[in-house]
Amino acid sequence: MRHIGTHLLALATVLSLVAVGGDRVVRDAIVDTRFELLSRPASGDVVVVAIDSPSINRLGVWPWPRTVHADLLEKLDRAGAAGIAFDIDFSSPSKPTDDHAFEAALRAVGGSTILPSFKQMVRTDGNKLYVDRPLPQFGQWSWTASVNIEADVDGVLRRYRRGDVIDGVVLPSLATLLGGGKMAPGSFLIDFGISRGSVPTLSYHDVLDGGDALFSSLKDKKVIVGATAVELGDRIQVPNGQIIPGALLQALATESVLQGRTLQATAPAIGIAGAVAIAILMAALWRKRSGAWRAALLVAISFLAELGAVLLQANTPVVADTSLLHFTVLAYIVVAALDELDLRRRLQTAADRRFQQVAMALGDGLVFYDRRGMITFWNPGAEAIFTYRATDMVGTPFATILVDDPSRQAPRQAMRPALSELLERSGSKTLELEGRRSDGTVFPLDACISSWTDADGPQFAAILRDVSERKRRTERILYLARHDTLTGLPNRNALYEELKQAIRGAPSHKREIALLMLDLDRFKDVNDTLGHRYGDELLVQVAARLREIVGPEGFVARMSGDEFTIVLIGADLAEDAEQLSKRILTSFKTWPFLLAGESIRIETSIGMSIYPRDCDDQDELLANADLAMYKAKSSGHNKHAVFDPSLKLDLESRRLLLAELDRALVQGEFELFYQPQVRLADGLLIGAEALIRWRHPVRGIISPGVFMPTVNTNVIGEKVAAWVLTTACRQGGIWEERGQKLKIGVNLSPSQFKTGDLAASVMVALADSGLSPEHLELEVTENILLDDDDRTIETFQRLRNLGVGIAFDDFGTGYASLSYLKKFPLTRLKIDQSFVRALAPGTVDAGIVEYTIRLSRLMQLDVIAEGIETQATADLLHAMGCENGQGYLFGRPLSVPEFEHAFLAAAKCGRRKTGNGSLVPDAA
Structure with missing residues (x-):
């Protein structure tokens, strides 16, 4: 109800158009247009015999004597015409002889002729109404039909009466009588869609002169005789601007009757119902849809309604009056346009207010x-x-x-x-x-x-x-994208851009670019012992020292972690870069860093490469410097190395070696050798350490020193370590099942602590092999113990809970080894062979070994010495309190068959002679 005014305006618009007759004008225009669209041919059963100009000229007089009409009537009857209608006035007498001839012709035809009657108003006689009928002598031998027609207010004739009342007598219209239509009150719409040109028309004089061929075309036809000559004035305006003779109009009306096309318009109630439906639809959708959407819907409704009306009229004699519906559609489109303009004005006003609110609050x-x-x-x-x-x-x-x-x-x-x-x-x-x-x-x-x-x-x-x-913020982001947040040095991105720009300009300026890559030695030890906070502080001090040493001529950057780079640009840089490397090494070695109030010495390894001497682009320059740096690290601490092409060859060799190692693992080329461990007091065999060997199909037995460094630094290390553990436990289980209970020593890899679950893996290996946990001893080195995080300590504790022994291998050679004895649940110390090979009374080595043995006793740990090669060394160790030993004196690492033959087969004779004559009993 909010928009009732809009719909009232639409209703007022429709009523106004109807009041001024707009609906009639639109209805007539629509129907006239449909006639153009729905053209159809005449049936051919109605023939017009035209009193045309050639016929008038032929006879030379008008009106014609009625003997002419009598002659025509006789010829039409002889041709077999089904009916003959004259649209000619026969109400006045002519020459008696002529009238008598025409009467005789009518009588001869036998009552199949129709003569017209019509009413006319005589304005000169006070608008008196006169009726013109055929003369009585004619009427008694013919049918009389009304030929009165009445045009619409616009002067166009559209309707045709079915009959008329003349002097109280109901007369059928000519078309109704000739076409055999039913007498009914009212009128009908002539179907002007029937093509006028398809109605057969013969000239009057042609019929008079016609022969058999013409007469045959008239057989069984309904003939209308009337004037078509323009000079006779019988012209009628019909739809679509056409003016036709009255005789042709009578023919079209007759065709409408014959074809069942006496058109009738629908009742006004249907048009009103359509208009009401549109109004209801618009009321429901008025604010739910846009004006353009509603206008499109209205146009679609109007089009579909008219399409339906056209189809209805084409197939039935019904003319749907859609004028009121179109008026309603037009009214709502106009009202919608006005409403849209008003809405836009109101929206603009609201928008202006909102703009002021938003603009002032922006x-x-x-x-x-x-x-x-x-x-x-x-x-x-x-x-x-x-x-x-x-x-x-x-x-x-x-x-x-x-x-x-x-x-x-x-x-x-x-x-x-x-x-x-x-x-x-x-x-x-x-x-x-x-x-x-x-x-x-x-x-x-x-x-x-x-x-x-x-x-x-x-x-x-x-x-x-x-x-x-x-x-x-943007400048800060750009700074962070190119600088290390800890040290403030340029980062890897900035380094890469610096190298790219320098290389781009180097050829034109004939310059070289030297790249020094530094990696701090044992930096991890600082993090592990002092904590990461002091590790970060050390990196800050290193960055400051490098900037000071290099000065403004060089570019210092931090790559990542403890890696730094220095870029030098100039001519003939090799000597300058090498001197800078030496200054850096000297500074780091000579001047300690101050951390937590203590002086800490840290050294570095430096690799150097020069463009264009060593490479073609920045990526290759970085890779070469990195290779040289790792070459320096492998040479010892605080060293520097210059890139050499052979380094790439070494890298390729390692790659090929890694490929061979993968193949060797798959094809089972790895093999475990075992080195005996004995009790020094009596030489009893108590165990064996499992040591890996590679039985190469071409090169034979390969020492672990050749391939294990590569294994331990690649992913294959995890697989090899798992294989060693499984294989050693399986062999130990076999010996234990035979009654030879040896403690099997297995070296662990750092990767076994970083990935997977080592304790679970050990449990599986023991369960699968049948080896007792007390007969398995896992040997760990300091690089494993350095990761003294909670996970590593928990792993050791779970292993001890299984009953597995844990030995600290190479004890005495590492950094701060004593702290590990307290943290980890160890069971044995292995004195490194570097203290044992040259062991002699009174030497430093003897002091270290004796201290280690005493320490192990205080901590209730077993102790075993490695590298025993002479009996004197064995005796000295035993005198110091060392219980067990291992070395070439007792036996080299041997394959399983060799080990069993050399040591375990001695059970048959009780003891075995060693290389120097000592006896080694078999395992108890």
């Missing part, structure tokens, strides 16, 4: 100015940014708030092309400018400028934003 500055550059609007956001009040700025030049310093950015010059482009076509342009506050402060400014044209000409709007903070 955090960004919003400034309007005209073509002259004078400010016309200034919102509070602009006031907050520039600290100018609106009252001070409206009417002042927009350029007042912009910097126009030639030494800085020139916003007026930047804006001119943008404003010119906006004047040519609407849109917006975004510019980076510099603004000036009321206190003179200059700041970066983003401006989005748009334009439009109103009654006052071109106008401009600028949305202004202070981007000072964003600029600072």
Whole structure:
């Protein structure tokens, strides 16, 4: 009900159009148009015999004597015409002989002739109505039919009466009588879709002169005789601007009767119902759909209704009156257009109010100015940014708030092309400018400028934003993208860009580029012993020292972790780069770093490569320096190395070796050798250490020193370590099942602690092999114990809970080894062979060994010495309190068959002689 006024306006529009007769005009126009669309041929059963100009000229007189008509009547009857109707006035007498001849002809035909009667108003006689009938002597031998017709108010004849009342007598119309139609009151619409040109028409004089061929075309036809000559004046206006003779009109009306095309219009109630339905539909959709959507729907309804009406009229004698429906559609389209204009006006008003609210609450500055550059609007956001009040700025030049310093950015010059482009076509342009506050402060400014044209000409709007903070954040992000946050040095990205630019310009300036790559030696020890906080502090001090040593001529960057790089650019750099490397090495070796109040010495390894001597691009330069650096690390601490092409060959050799190792593992080329471990007191065999060998199909037995460094630094190390553990436990289980209970020593790999679950793997190996946990001893080195995190300690504890022994291998050679004895649940110490091979009383080695043995006793740990090669050494160790030993004195590492033959087969004779004559009993 909110929009009832809209629908009342539509109703008023429809009623107004109906009141002025608009519905009739539209209805007639629509029906006339349908006749054009629905053209159909005449049946051919109705023939017009035309009193045309050639016939009048032939006879030379008008009116014709009635003997002519009698002659025509006789010929038509002889031709077999089914019916003959004259549209000629026979109400007045002519020559008696002529009338008598015509009467005789009518009598001869036998009553199949129709003669017209009609009423006419005589204006000169006081508008008196006269009725013209055929003469009585004619009427008694013929049928009388009404030929009166009545045009619509627009002068167009569309309807045809079915009959008429003349002097109280109901007479059928000519078409009704001739076409055999039923007498009924009222009229019908002639179907003017019947093609006028398809109605057969014969000239009067042709029929009079006709022969058998012409007469045969008239057989069984209904013939209408009437005037068609223009000079006789019987012309009638019909739909679509056509004027036709009265005889042809009678023929079309007769055809309508014969074809069942006496058209009748639908009742007005149907049109009213359609208009009401449209009104209801529009009321339901008025604000749910846009005006364009509703207009499209109305047009579609109008089109479909008219299409249905056309199809209905084409197939039935029904003319659907769609005028009122079209009026309603038109009214609603007009009302919708008016409503849309009103809605837009109201929306514009609301938008203006909202704009004021938004503009005044907008955090960004919003400034309007005209073509002259004078400010016309200034919102509070602009006031907050520039600290100018609106009252001070409206009417002042927009350029007042912009910097126009030639030494800085020139916003007026930047804006001119943008404003010119906006004047040519609407849109917006975004510019980076510099603004000036009321206190003179200059700041970066983003401006989005748009334009439009109103009654006052071109106008401009600028949305202004202070981007000072964003600029600072962007600069910070760019800095972080190129710098290391810890040391402040350029990072890997900045290094790569520096190398790329330097290499790009090197050829033209005939310069070289030297890249030094540094890696701190044993930096992990600092992190593990002092903590990462002091490790980070050390990296900061290293960065500061490198910057100091290199100076402004070089580029210092931090790659990652404890890796640093130095870039030098110049001519003949080899000597300068090498001298710089030596200065760095000397500084690190000589001058300690201060951490936690203590002096810490840290050394470094340096690799160096030079462009273009060693490479073609920055990637290759980095790779070469990295190879040289690892070469330096492998040479010992605090060393430097220069790239040599042979390093790449070594790298390729390692790659090939790794491929062979993968194949060897798959094909079962690895083999475990076992070295005996004995009790020094009596030489009893108590165990064996499992040591890996590679039985190469071409090179034979390969020592682990050749391939294990590669194994331990690659993924294959995990698989090899798992194979060693499984294989050693399986062999130990076999010996134990035979009654030879030996403690099997297995060396662990660091990778076994970093991936997977070592304790679970050991449980599976023991379960699968049948080896008792107490007969398995896992040997760990200091590089494993360095990872003294909770997970490593928990793993050791779970292994001990299984009953597996844990031996500290190579004890005494590492860094801060004593601290590990307290942290980890160890069961035995293995004195490294470097202290044993040259062991003699009174030496430093003897002191270290004796201290280690005493320490193990205090901590209730077993102890075994490695590398025993002489009996004297064995005796000295035994005297110091060492219980067990291992070395070439007792036996080298042997394959399983060799080991069993050399040691375990001795059970048959009780003891076995060693190389120097000592006896080694078999295992108990």
